[in-house]
Amino acid sequence: MLETTLTGKCYVVDGDTIRIGKVSLRLAGIDAPELEHPWGKKAKWELVKLCKGQVITAEIEPEMSYDRVVATCYLPDGRDLSAEMVRIGLALDWPKFSGGKYSHLEPEGVRKKHWKAAARQRGHMHVFNK
DSSP states (O other): OOOSEEEEOOEEEETTEEEETTEEEEETTEEOOOTTSTTHHHHHHHHHHHHTTOOEEEEEEEEEETTEEEEEEEOTTSOBHHHHHHHTTSSEEOHHHHTTTTGGGSOTTHHHHHHHHHHHHTTOGGGGOO
């Protein structure tokens, strides 16, 4: 069983996954675009900027997500990485897991923007051109 808190410098995998040591951690309560999606690389690099040189404190949640441990992760100044990613519009609140904790931080229109970008990538843009 993992400790309930991990601290250390992190490696950013994508916009909602970091690694501290050998442990992959999914940021709790949010969903960021995958790397191959529009916005995916931007989300990753914004998270890299937030975490660069910082010691992250990860509070491990009891449930797993796919093969990853879920954690609420904090910067040394107390900011929650999930909240920061939602606030800058590069992740969405995931109510099923967050209970809506981050929804008030979502910028106006961000869901539509992410949804349109993902649909455009899948080739369904004609749906929006009405």
